[in-house]
Amino acid sequence: MENGFLRVEDLRLHFRTMRGPVQAVDGVTFHLGRGRTLVVVGESGSGKSSLAKAILRLLPRNVLKYEGSVYMDDVDVMKLSDDQFRRRVRWVKAALVPQAAQNSLNPVLRVQDQVAEPLLVHGKAKTKEKAYERVAEVFGMVGLPTDFMSRYPFELSGGMRQRTAIAMALVTNPDLIVMDEPTSALDVLTQANLMNVLKRLKQSTEMTFILITHDIATASDLADDVAVMYAGQIVEQSTARRFYTAPLHPYSKMLLSSVPTLKEDKELQHIPGTPPSLINPPKGCRFADRCPARFDKCSQEPPLRQVNGSRVKCWLYE
Amino acid sequence: MEIFDKTMRPGTKPEDVLLSVEGLHKWFEIKRLGLFRVGDVKAVDGVDFQLARGESVTVVGESGCGKSTLARTILGLYGPTKGRIVFDGRVIDGTDKEALAWYRRHVGFVQQDPFGALPPFMTVQRILNEPLVINGVKDPEERQRRIRKALEDVRLMPVEDYLTKFPHQLSGGQQQRLVIARAIILEPKLIVADEPVSMLDASVRVEIMQLLGRLQQQYNISIIYITHDLSTVRYFSDRIFVMYGAKLIEKARTKELLKNPSHPYAQALMNAIPDPDPDNVDRFREVPGGEPPSLMNPPAGCRFHPRCPAAIKGVCDVQEPPHFERGEQHLVACWLYGEEHAEQTA
Numbered sequence: 001m002e003n004g005f006l007r008v009e010d011l012r013l014h015f016r017t018m019r020g021p022v023q024a025v026d027g028v029t030f031h032l033g034r035g036r037t038l039v040v041v042g043e044s045g046s047g048k049s050s051l052a053k054a055i056l057r058l059l060p061r062n063v064l065k066y067e068g069s070v071y072m073d074d075v076d077v078m079k080l081s082d083d084q085f086r087r088r089v090r091w092v093k094a095a096l097v098p099q100a101a102q103n104s105l106n107p108v109l110r111v112q113d114q115v116a117e118p119l120l121v122h123g124k125a126k127t128k129e130k131a132y133e134r135v136a137e138v139f140g141m142v143g144l145p146t147d148f149m150s151r152y153p154f155e156l157s158g159g160m161r162q163r164t165a166i167a168m169a170l171v172t173n174p175d176l177i178v179m180d181e182p183t184s185a186l187d188v189l190t191q192a193n194l195m196n197v198l199k200r201l202k203q204s205t206e207m208t209f210i211l212i213t214h215d216i217a218t219a220s221d222l223a224d225d226v227a228v229m230y231a232g233q234i235v236e237q238s239t240a241r242r243f244y245t246a247p248l249h250p251y252s253k254m255l256l257s258s259v260p261t262l263k264e265d266k267e268l269q270h271i272p273g274t275p276p277s278l279i280n281p282p283k284g285c286r287f288a289d290r291c292p293a294r295f296d297k298c299s300q301e302p303p304l305r306q307v308n309g310s311r312v313k314c315w316l317y318e
Numbered sequence: 319m320e321i322f323d324k325t326m327r328p329g330t331k332p333e334d335v336l337l338s339v340e341g342l343h344k345w346f347e348i349k350r351l352g353l354f355r356v357g358d359v360k361a362v363d364g365v366d367f368q369l370a371r372g373e374s375v376t377v378v379g380e381s382g383c384g385k386s387t388l389a390r391t392i393l394g395l396y397g398p399t400k401g402r403i404v405f406d407g408r409v410i411d412g413t414d415k416e417a418l419a420w421y422r423r424h425v426g427f428v429q430q431d432p433f434g435a436l437p438p439f440m441t442v443q444r445i446l447n448e449p450l451v452i453n454g455v456k457d458p459e460e461r462q463r464r465i466r467k468a469l470e471d472v473r474l475m476p477v478e479d480y481l482t483k484f485p486h487q488l489s490g491g492q493q494q495r496l497v498i499a500r501a502i503i504l505e506p507k508l509i510v511a512d513e514p515v516s517m518l519d520a521s522v523r524v525e526i527m528q529l530l531g532r533l534q535q536q537y538n539i540s541i542i543y544i545t546h547d548l549s550t551v552r553y554f555s556d557r558i559f560v561m562y563g564a565k566l567i568e569k570a571r572t573k574e575l576l577k578n579p580s581h582p583y584a585q586a587l588m589n590a591i592p593d594p595d596p597d598n599v600d601r602f603r604e605v606p607g608g609e610p611p612s613l614m615n616p617p618a619g620c621r622f623h624p625r626c627p628a629a630i631k632g633v634c635d636v637q638e639p640p641h642f643e644r645g646e647q648h649l650v651a652c653w654l655y656g657e658e659h660a661e662q663t664a
């Protein structure tokens with residue numbers, strides 16, 4: 001892909017649990033060009049939130065294995081020490097809008113102080129006044145009235161709080177923003193409003209976005225590229241146009257045909273079976289047990305293959 | 319019983335009406351310091367509809383519009399503040415405890431969060447046994463037979479594998495099937511499903527919706543399906559009621575409403591829901607700004623008027639619109655479709 005700003009190679013994040021290691025992210029590779037938006041879709045438990053955490057190195061304590069490479073502008077940020085990573089990457093190059101962001105705000109701080117904090121910590125603003133100026137600017141970008149700056153989170157509605165969380169990620173002007181399910185807890189109209197805000201941001205800035213979601217229909221509002229995650233691995237990555245019109249992997253096809261549509265009349269399908277456990281994932285293709293196109297070769301792990309500009313992890317495309 | 323709901327299928331006979339909800343209100347009193355009444359949250363504020371046997375309807379609305387309260391009031395979990403529910407010819411208003419107990423035997427509830435709705439310390443066997451014991455099915459063999467049948471109906475098979483499991487050993491979809499099994503085990507005539515699929519993954523959603531649809535057909539159960547997601551509706555229900563600010567503002571047959579949404583709010587809802595389409599990237603959606611109204615102090619006139627792009631000054635902000643007929647079996651509470659009936663307020 002052109003001008004690869006972000007390159008993730010063979011990224012692995014395993015957790016230690018009582019029942020054995022959980023392979024939440026297991027050998028994820030993808031490239032993303034500057035200014036593009038990648039949507040990572042997958043069912044719950046497919047490891048998509050863990051992928052976000054792995055990219056930003058926001059790890060819980062029970063990490064067993066954390067390896068691979070994450071290149072941002074050709075620098076492997078995985079090689080940086082925690083302290084360097086905090087200084088040079090987090091907020092500076094990449095920021096996260098966490099899941100249920102509207103509940104991640106500190107209830108006892110005014111929103112302007114929370115949004116301004118990364119600026120002050122990273123020395124991007126010398127004084128509080130300067131920082132507030134920038135806060136007012138990003139509030140404008142996400143469509144929040146500036147007189148809301150001195151409010152407390154509980155004085156804002158869910159949609160407003162979500163916008164605040166996005167403003168916070170924007171405030172340091174990072175190259176990459178990772179958003180984990182930014183709209184899933186919101187109402188339909190609020191969600192549509194927020195999608196408009198994100199679209200406008202996308203058009204007016206050079207920022208690169210990774211959007212993590214289970215909502216395939218809403219994802220089409222923002223996606224330039226789509227990566228489909230299944231059982232800790234990316235099984236298909238292609239442009240949005242290709243994914244929505246002619247998906248390759250059997251899982252992608254079934255996932256798309258399970259999405260209810262409002263305007264067009266189609267027969268819905270569901271995917272039989274359940275996703276495999278990430279503690280003991282099946283050898284070979286992880287989707288094989290649920291796959292209608294399974295054949296002998298599927299007991300071996302398929303490689304991620306280039307097919308007409310898409311990448312797909314399936315033996316059907318050999 | 320008289321048929322007053324004009325969106326019912328033509329030719330419905332009075333004896334076909336299973337449920338009749340008449341002028342239903344549910345207000346919650348708000349007290350300050352536990353003493354002084356400062357107002358009411360009018361969560362359901364005048365809802366009327368009728369439901370035929372074996373029919374399914376959807377109530378769609380955003381959070382805070384009162385749709386869950388409506389579900390719970392219909393279930394008899396809340397006593398109505400005003401209005402009444404007539405079920406199979408009997409009036410259920412909370413004063414007659416015996417009628418309420420009888421009513422509850424005939425109504426099943428499918429909750430939104432299956433894990434929260436299932437007792438974590440009970441096995442599948444006990445969860446399904448409980449309603450049978452409570453409702454006086456004395457014969458253990460009969461109980462066992464019905465438990466098996468319910469599990470087979472929701473496709474939790476082979477049954478033996480599931481009987482001894484606890485809820486946490488089931489996946490989200492299986493938990494929701496169990497909740498449905500519990501709801502149908504007393505062979506109800508009506509199921510109220512409050513957002514039954516909103517916590518589930520897309521691929522599982524379809525399965526659960528198809529399951530509910532199949533049960534409805536097989537046993538001729540009526541279903542009231544409460545949701546915020548219009549896109550799941552067409553696969554399911556005969557009619558749609560759109561709820562906004564504690565009232566039903568549009569009622570129509572499903573196809574008709576999806577083709578011809580008339581209330582500006584219903585139109586906005588339709589516009590806001592994306593179909594998966596790569597062209598969406600270049601499209602901005604037209605959505606009204608603002609927030610849903612407070613149910614303590616709802617706006618005068620039409621409750622949508624502060625957000626409505628088509629609001630008529632002097633009418634919409636003053637008088638509450640009645641239900642106007644718009645085509646066949648299609649009612650809409652909006653002055654745009656009957657302005658000439660508004661009182662002139664110079």
